[in-house]
Amino acid sequence: MLSEHRLHPASILFALAGSLKAFALPALLLFFSSLRSSPPTGADPGWGPGRWVNRWLPGNFELDNWQAWLLLLLIPATIGAIVHFMTFRIRYEGGELVIRSGLLFRNERHVPYARIQNLDATRTVMHRLFGVAEVRIETGGGSEPEARISVLHMTVFEEMRRRIFEGRARGGLAPATTADVPQALEVAEPPAESQTLLHLPVRELLLLGLLENRGLLLIAAAYGALWETGLQGWFWERVTSGLYAPGLLRDAARQLGEGQLPPLWQIGVMAGGFAGLLVVVRALSMLWAWAALYDFRLARVGDGLRAEYGLLTRVTITLPRARIQTVSLRESPLQRLVGRMSMQVETAGGAGRPEDGRKRPRERLAPIIRTIDVPALVRQVMPQADLGALDWTPVHPRAFGRAVKPMLLLSGVPSLVVLGLVGWQAWPPVAAVMAITVLLTRQQVRRLAWASNDDVVALRRGWLWRSVTITPVAKIQTVTATESPFDRRAAMAGVQVDTASGRELSQRLHIPYLARDTAQALFARLSAQAAQTTFRW
Amino acid sequence: MDPTFPAIADGVDHPLDPRYVPLQRLRAFIGSAVLGLASFAGMVALWVQTGRLLAGLVLVPLWLVLFSAVAWQMRRWPAIAYRHASYRVDDLGIEIRRGVYFREVTSVPRSRVQHTDVSQGPLERRFGLGTLVIHTAGTAHSEVTVAGLDHTVAGRIRDHLLPGTKGDAV
DSSP states (O other), X not given: OOOEEOOOTTHHHHHHHHHHHHTHHHHHHHHHHHTSOSSOOXXXXXXXXXXXXXXXXXXXXXXXXXXXXXXXXXXHHXXXXXXXXXXXXXXXXXXXXXXXXXXXXXXXXXXXXXXXXEEEEEEOHHHHHHTXXXXXXXXXXXXXXXXXXXXEEHHHHHHHHXXXXXXXXXXXXXXXXXXXXXXXXXXXXXXXXXXXXXXXXXXHHHHHHHHSOOHHHHHHHHHHHXXXXXXXXXXXXXXXXXXXXXXXXXXXXXXXXXXXXXXXXXXXXXXXXXXXXXXXXXXXHHHHHHHHTTTOEEEEETTEEEEEEOSSSEEEEEEEGGGEEEXXXXXXXXXXXXXXXXXXXXXXXXXXXXXXXXXXXXXXXXXXXXXXXXXXXXXXXXXXOOGGGOOOEEOOTTHHHHHHHHHXXXXXXXXXXXXXXXXXXXXXXXXXXXXXXXXXXXXXXXXXXXXXXXXXXXXXXXXSSEEEEEEXXXXXXXXXXXXXXXXXXXXXXXEEEEETTXXXXXXXXXXXXXEXXXXXXXXXXXXHXXXXXXXXX | OOTTSOOSOOOXXXXXXXXXXXXXXXXXXXXXXXXXXXXXXXXXXXXXXXXXHHHHHHHHHHXXXXXXXXXXXXXXXXXXXXXXXXXXXXXXXXXXXXOSSSEEEEEEEGGGEEEEEEEOOHHHHHHTEEEEEEEESOSXXXXXXXXXXXXXXXXXXXXXXXXXXXXXXX
């Protein structure tokens, strides 16, 4: 069956908005600088488009030539957007998604369903107004998404999702392992049932905001904006009605430096301001969590996982369960206090890569979850992994001695420098730093443990900030046993497991400080396990 | 199976091709010649800058000692590295062992090989050697190289590792 879809006409608007965004900063500059003189000087800007553009602008705007050139740059972008809309076609052809675009340079891309890692849709308020979505298709290779389709009508997106996932389930390819066969058969029967695995009520979202301090980032961004626009002085005067002038902190510091206490009211204002800031930061953070992750819902649809969240910008993530390379659980001290954890997964390809300079939180399948609910969720996300059945083995008993030496060196050298500069009276803080180093290392090494069974290999790390990383053996790419000179002296070795998702350092499965025999046995076992399973992307 | 060639997947540790040592020595010789010339020029420039004859009496012997130490180390290193490198191919994949101080053994299962290259530079061609590059879908070890193989052996390992027609998604 052949059916073609095109982009939603609103795609022209969105493409234009996109290029406007790229122009946002210059455009703002342009706006402010063109406001400068009213009434217009009437001076001839000289040869160029300025003369022509100014004829169309209201009276108190006047553009220089370079500003007019900037405006004219939008014209090719507009033409490009229209051409893109006119020529873009999506077709479904026996197990493949065919994307065709281009007028002069025709481009036809065939993406087999079986290679699609995940299918994401982002819907900002504007998208929702038009009933459309920006769709991103990711395959295994490279860091860039295979295709970014902006924008599709929601019904078209729904159809695409249905076709791709049904196509995958029907088995465009032979099932890889025997374990996959029943699953593939099971989901081949439409319609695939949807089962909610996790839903975050407002209370949990507020708790998440409280635990994760995003507020500081928001404040920093807001302050940066105020600073950039030069409004920051005005802002402080308004907000504190003159109590806080920018010089307050400086004055107080100077007085302290001269050995006097600043007046009480100043101390009061500063302490109050600080406490207020903390409260505001947390409140903002809670607000952020509520808006960004509003109505967070993780569901299992057939053999795939679907996460939907967001108040204004609604994000939908769909990824096949078989594509998950690693599952990692994290627990900060605050989270532990209230019995919560967070879980994220990584797929191969672009997932989890910083995009446009910021990190996408898209791989977080459970931003916050009750610790007691974690094993059940992990079993749903990665059926091979049974947290309760993992048999944690600590590292070598002498690992602490190994680990503490470089840490002492790391904190000892700066300490010696401080002692040399300040003199011997600086010993209490230096001693404290050394003691904390030893304590932290000791606890961390105590918590360091690994587990390996027929299906998965896992690593547990950290004392205050804890993490557990789990990879199915079917996702192991290579196994490496390492032995440094220090290892050799202590008869130890390490084992590193490489997966298609090891970009982030904290998700790498590098198991250090093993007894040499243990390392050799683990190495042999893991490579045999990896060799006996077939890797599916 | 061709009776003149023993099976490549024999599951036994093999050292690299012995011709790899003279090749690496040649490379080391070129390297130390470049290093020697550059450092000699630098040393002479320093000597001229000081403008004293006496400085040369210190600098030249110092340079001689340092350079000969480095050159000697570069000369003997290939043989040491050769003793610590080996590979083993069996039905399940390939295992590569290397490193003198920091030793590592990497195991690449056959089922994880995405594609393989055999490359041969001009120097390698003179010695009849080749470099095998194995690509996996991994991240930290997405490229595993085995240098110093006989060129035909490298080709045969490549043929052995090439993914078969088993149901592969990629």
